[in-house]
Amino acid sequence: MTDVLGELKARGLLAQSTDEEALSQALAEGPVTFYIGFDPTAPSLHMGNLVQLIIARHLQRAGHRPLALVGGATGLIGDPRMSGERTLNPQEVVEGWVEKIRSQIQRFLDFEGPNGATLVNNYDWTSELSAIDFLRDVGKHFNVNTMLAKEAVAARLQSESGISFTEFAYQILQGNDYLELYRRHGCTLQTGGSDQWGNLTAGVSLVRKVEQAQVHALASPLVTKADGTKFGKTESGTVWLDPSMTSPYAFLQFWLNAADADAVKYLKIFSPRPVAEIEQIAEEFAAKPHERLAQRILAEDVTTLVHGAEPTAQAQAAAAALFGRGELRELDAATVDAAAAELPHVVVPRARLTEGMGLVEALLETGIVKSKGDARRAIREGGAYVNNTKETEEERTLGENDLLAGTAVLLRRGKKTLGALRLTD
Structure with a gap:
C-alpha cells in the first residue's frame, strides 16, 4: 500500500480526518x-463532485476498494x-437522475479486479425502514444538541423560515448509510467535502455506538478561486460533467480561463500527473506566465479525464480555429454550436440569412462594434472577419453559404474580439 x-x-x-494516525495505519x-x-x-x-471522484481514484489506485453510493x-x-x-x-425524476449519475461515475473508477x-x-x-425502526434503531443514537450545532442547521434555525423535520433528519439518514455499508460491505472509511464534516462524523459515531467498531472519515477542502468567488461557476451557470449540459468546448474554456494564481493549485487537485511533474510545470509557468502553460496542460488533462481524448481534441481544434490557427470548416456542428454559444x-432565424443579412448589421447585433459607423470603419481598415476571412466590402451580405456546419457564422474584429450568429429555424 x-x-x-x-x-x-x-x-x-x-482538510481533516478522524484520528489521522489510526487512519494512516489502517490504509497502510x-x-x-x-x-x-x-x-x-x-x-x-x-x-465539486469531481473532487470526490478524484480522491476515490487515488484511494483505489493505492489498493483500496470504493463503494460509490448514489x-x-x-x-x-x-x-x-x-x-x-x-x-x-x-420520485420518478430522482430515479431518472440516479441512473444518469451512476453512468457518469462508471467512467472514473475501475470496476474490475480484487478492489x-x-x-x-x-x-x-x-x-425498508419503518418509522418505528428508524426512530428506535437509528434515531435513538443521535443527540439533538449535536445535530443543532451543525452549521447549516444552526443558520436555518436563526432564519425566518426555520428548517423542516425532513431536512433536519437528513444527517440521520446519511449516518445510517455508513452503518449499513459497514454491515454489508465492511466499509470503514467515508470521504466527502469539508462542508459535509458534520454528516461524516455522524456516521462514524453511529457505527461506533451500534457496532463498537472503529471507522474513519476523511474530508477534502472546498475548492475556491484565488479571488474568493465560488469554484465551478461561470457567467452561464454551473460547470457540469454531462456534455449535453456543459459542452466539452465550454468545459475546456473553463480551465483555460483559470487565473494564474489558481492554475498550479488546480493541477495538483485535478490532474493525474505526478506531483513532481506538476512542480516542474509550475517552475516553467512561473518563468513565463504569459505562455499559460499551466492552464493549457490543466485544460487538456481535466477535459480528457471527463470527456475523453477525441472530444478534447475537437474542443482544442475549435479554440485554435476561432482565432485563425485552424480550419473552421473542419469542425462538426456540435462543436461549432458549443463554441458559438x-x-x-445573437440568434437569428434562417430566413434572415436566406434573404441576406448585412455584415455591418451583423457586427452591430453581436455587440463586437458599438455602432454602424464603427462597423464600417472596421471593414474599411481591414479589421473585420467572417469565419476568419478578412472582409473589405462594406455592403457584404451574409447568407446560408457562410454557415459553419449549417449552424453558425463566426465574426471577428481585430485579433481577439469575437462574436457569432447562431441559427434558428
Whole structure:
C-alpha cells in the first residue's frame, strides 16, 4: 500500500480526518473499503463532485476498494442548505437522475479486479425502514444538541423560515448509510467535502455506538478561486460533467480561463500527473506566465479525464480555429454550436440569412462594434472577419453559404474580439 494520505496532502486534497494516525495505519495495512456518496439533486454531477471522484481514484489506485453510493433515498430529502428549504423533486425524476449519475461515475473508477468498485443505492435499505425502526434503531443514537450545532442547521434555525423535520433528519439518514455499508460491505472509511464534516462524523459515531467498531472519515477542502468567488461557476451557470449540459468546448474554456494564481493549485487537485511533474510545470509557468502553460496542460488533462481524448481534441481544434490557427470548416456542428454559444452572439432565424443579412448589421447585433459607423470603419481598415476571412466590402451580405456546419457564422474584429450568429429555424 502506498502512502495515499501523503499523496492527498501533497495535492491539497486533505482538510481533516478522524484520528489521522489510526487512519494512516489502517490504509497502510489495507485494503480498506471506503465510500463516497452523491445525491441526485440534478441530472448530472458537477465540478465539486469531481473532487470526490478524484480522491476515490487515488484511494483505489493505492489498493483500496470504493463503494460509490448514489442517494436514491437521501436525494428525495436533500441536505439542508444555508439559503433555505429545498424543493422536493418527484420520485420518478430522482430515479431518472440516479441512473444518469451512476453512468457518469462508471467512467472514473475501475470496476474490475480484487478492489473493483461497487455501485450502491441507499434507497435499497432506507425504503425498508419503518418509522418505528428508524426512530428506535437509528434515531435513538443521535443527540439533538449535536445535530443543532451543525452549521447549516444552526443558520436555518436563526432564519425566518426555520428548517423542516425532513431536512433536519437528513444527517440521520446519511449516518445510517455508513452503518449499513459497514454491515454489508465492511466499509470503514467515508470521504466527502469539508462542508459535509458534520454528516461524516455522524456516521462514524453511529457505527461506533451500534457496532463498537472503529471507522474513519476523511474530508477534502472546498475548492475556491484565488479571488474568493465560488469554484465551478461561470457567467452561464454551473460547470457540469454531462456534455449535453456543459459542452466539452465550454468545459475546456473553463480551465483555460483559470487565473494564474489558481492554475498550479488546480493541477495538483485535478490532474493525474505526478506531483513532481506538476512542480516542474509550475517552475516553467512561473518563468513565463504569459505562455499559460499551466492552464493549457490543466485544460487538456481535466477535459480528457471527463470527456475523453477525441472530444478534447475537437474542443482544442475549435479554440485554435476561432482565432485563425485552424480550419473552421473542419469542425462538426456540435462543436461549432458549443463554441458559438460561449461567444457574444445573437440568434437569428434562417430566413434572415436566406434573404441576406448585412455584415455591418451583423457586427452591430453581436455587440463586437458599438455602432454602424464603427462597423464600417472596421471593414474599411481591414479589421473585420467572417469565419476568419478578412472582409473589405462594406455592403457584404451574409447568407446560408457562410454557415459553419449549417449552424453558425463566426465574426471577428481585430485579433481577439469575437462574436457569432447562431441559427434558428
